[in-house]
Amino acid sequence: xxxxxxxxxxxxxxxxxxxxxxxxxxxxxxxxxxxxxxxxxxxxxxxxxxxxxxxxxxxxxxxxxxxxxxxxxxxxxxxxxxxxxxxxxxxxxxxxxxxxxxxxxxxxxxxxxxxxxxxxxxxxxxxxxxxxxxxxxxxxxxxxxxxxxxxxxxxxxxxxxxxxxxxxxxxxxxxxxxxxxxxxxxxxxxxxxxxxxxxxxxxxxxxxxxxxxxxxxxxxxxxxxxxxxxxxxxxxxxxxxxxxxxxxxxxxxxxxxxxxxxxxxxxxxxxxxxxxxxxxxxxxxxxxxxxxxxxxxxxxxxxxxxxxxxxxxxxxxxxxxxxxxxxxxxxxxxxxxxxxxxxxxxxxxxxxxxxxxxxxxxxxxxxxxxxxxxxxxxxxxxxxxxxxxxxxxxxxxxxxxxxxxxxxxxxxxxxxxxxxxxxxxxxxxxxxxxx
Numbered sequence: 204x205x206x207x208x209x210x211x212x213x214x215x216x217x218x219x220x221x222x223x224x225x226x227x228x229x230x231x232x233x234x235x236x237x238x239x240x241x242x243x244x245x246x247x248x249x250x251x252x253x254x255x256x257x258x259x260x261x262x263x264x265x266x267x268x269x270x271x272x273x274x275x276x277x278x279x280x281x282x283x284x285x286x287x288x289x290x291x292x293x294x295x296x297x298x299x300x301x302x303x304x305x306x307x308x309x310x311x312x313x314x315x316x317x318x319x320x321x322x323x324x325x326x327x328x329x330x331x332x333x334x335x336x337x338x339x340x341x342x343x344x345x346x347x348x349x350x351x352x353x354x355x356x357x358x359x360x361x362x363x364x365x366x367x368x369x370x371x372x373x374x375x376x377x378x379x380x381x382x383x384x385x386x387x388x389x390x391x392x393x394x395x396x397x398x399x400x401x402x403x404x405x406x407x408x409x410x411x412x413x414x415x416x417x418x419x420x421x422x423x424x425x426x427x428x429x430x431x432x433x434x435x436x437x438x439x440x441x442x443x444x445x446x447x448x449x450x451x452x453x454x455x456x457x458x459x460x461x462x463x464x465x466x467x468x469x470x471x472x473x474x475x476x477x478x479x480x481x482x483x484x485x486x487x488x489x490x491x492x493x494x495x496x497x498x499x500x501x502x503x504x505x506x507x508x509x510x511x512x513x514x515x516x517x518x519x520x521x522x523x524x525x526x527x528x529x530x531x532x533x534x535x536x537x538x539x540x541x542x543x544x545x546x547x548x549x550x551x552x553x554x555x556x557x558x559x560x561x562x563x564x565x566x567x568x569x570x571x572x573x574x575x576x577x578x579x580x581x582x583x584x585x586x587x588x589x590x591x592x593x594x595x596x597x598x599x600x601x602x603x604x605x606x607x608x609x610x611x612x613x614x615x616x617x618x619x620x621x622x623x624x625x626x627x628x629x630x631x632x633x634x635x636x637x638x
Contacts, residue, residue: 205472206329206337211386215328218382219321220344222281225375227348228356229288229368230254230310233303235357236365240297253304257311258549261542262404264315268538269406272390273324277317278383284313285376291369315542323537326529328388331596335475338525342518343468349461349514353454391534407539411547414531415591420484421544424524427488427582428548430575432555433562434495440568445501456510463514471522480527481590483519488583490516496576499569530596 206212238247257264268276287309294302325337359368411417442452474483490512497509524544532540562571 206333206340209329209333211328211388212325212333212337214382214385215321215324216340216344218379219341220348222375222379223344224348224352224355225372226284226310227352228359229365229372230307231353232356232360232365232368233307235360236294237300237303240294240300246300250303250307253307254311254314255549255553256308257315258546258553260312261315261319261546262407262539264312265319265407265539265542266404268316268320268323268542269393269535271393273320273327273538274383274386274388274390277320277324278380280313280316280320281376281379281383284309284317285373285380287313288369288373288376292366294365315545319538319541319545322525322529322541323534324388324390326534326537327390328386331530334529335480335522335526336472338522338529339468339471339475341468342471342522343465345518345521346461346464346466346468346514349464350458353457393535404539406536407541407543408547410532410536410540411544414594416481416593417527417531417540417544419591420481420524420527420586421547423488423582423586424484424520425548425551427491427579429551429555430578430582431491431495432552433559433571433575434498435556436560436563437568437571438498440563441498441506441572444568445499446503446506448503456507459507459510460514460517463511463516464518466511467515467518467522471519474519475523475526479590479593480523480530481593482587483523484527485583485585485587485590487516487519487523488579489587490583491520492576492578492580492583495572495579499572499576531594 207216234247234250237243237250241247287306290302291306293299325334329337356368359371411421438456439453442448442456446452471483474486478486494509494512494516497505497512500506500509525541528540528544529537559571
């Protein structure tokens with residue numbers, strides 16, 4: 204993975220790895236914590252609803268991300284997350300579950316800012332040629348986290364309780380802040396457009412609509428992940444009625460998906476070089492459709508194989524999606540582009556969960572799996588065979604003259620690596636004022 208040639212990326216990656224692992228371990232335990240305090244399954248499920256609510260306000264976060272420097276913003280956001288997690292130390296009885304819900308909401312907000320802000324910072328940190336490698340590295344990290352974090356989190360919670368998990372998670376946020384502090388990067392100048400609030404807020408949507416390839420990928424992805432939303436409630440029926448196993452077997456399926464994500468992370472950059480981002484996303488959706496179809500087979504080996512395929516496909520999709528947005532969006536518009544695109548895909552997916560929860564009572568789960576698989580396959584086939592032409596990559600808006608600290612870090616990079624060609628964007632356009 205060529206991105207690791209840059210020492211700054213390595214430090215950023217390590218900090219993100221530790222904080223992400225600690226955060227995932229804690230957040231997966233929050234639902235168990237609420238269940239233990241209240242005895243209610245619905246109350247426990249509401250924790251994950253609280254985490255998802257902030258996506259509705261993602262464009263607001265995107266606007267703020269584009270109006271400030273990303274590195275200080277990421278450091279401040281990690282600090283806020285760490286302090287919020289420490290509030291869990293006050294939880295003692297069922298009367299304190301509101302604190303857990305509050306932390307879950309804060310996490311949803313923090314996750315939106317950290318994801319979009321990090322992806323935007325990478326465009327200023329690395330040349331376009333290394334963006335696919337960087338996104339693939341984070342895909343591998345996601346896979347390992349998906350396998351190990353639930354085991355570590357549930358183990359610590361069972362042995363020592365949620366308070367120790369909260370302390371560990373707060374410490375990992377401190378590590379992330381320290382790692383960010385050591386990263387020297389020349390950032391793009393913050394957006395100071397003077398436009399009306401509503402105009403600034405919708406700039407990400409206007410940009411996506413103005414680039415035919417981004418528009419096509421967003422629409423196709425929204426359709427595909429609207430179908431994926433049906434999988435959320437169906438998977439439990441697959442486990443209990445299809446495989447005749449206890450609900451806890453769902454954890455095995457999640458871990459197996461992590462294996463697929465690891466494989467995808469190691470191969471994602473190679474795939475982008477071979478077929479390009481759009482066709483990689485289309486192929487990933489086809490793989491996702493096949494994996495979902497495998498879940499309808501009442502055999503454990505086939506279902507687990509389908510789970511591996513789903514993990515592989517979702518991570519390939521994420522690598523292609525992030526790289527495509529980074530390459531074809533001006534740096535100071537990336538916050539709004541990422542949050543808007545994420546919202547446009549997440550809302551249909553979330554709405555489909557509710558519809559599926561109602562349909563699963565009256566419709567056979569195998570029929571629902573067949574329909575959602577067909578929709579995903581057709582969406583992927585469309586993108587694989589008829590992608591819109593890719594525009595020239597958008598150059599970074601960063602000042603090409605490095606400051607003294609950034610220059611010292613660049614000089615330490617290997618010759619011919621990211622330090623040597625940061626401003627050499629093939630086909631890039633000169634940075635200018637955004638529409």
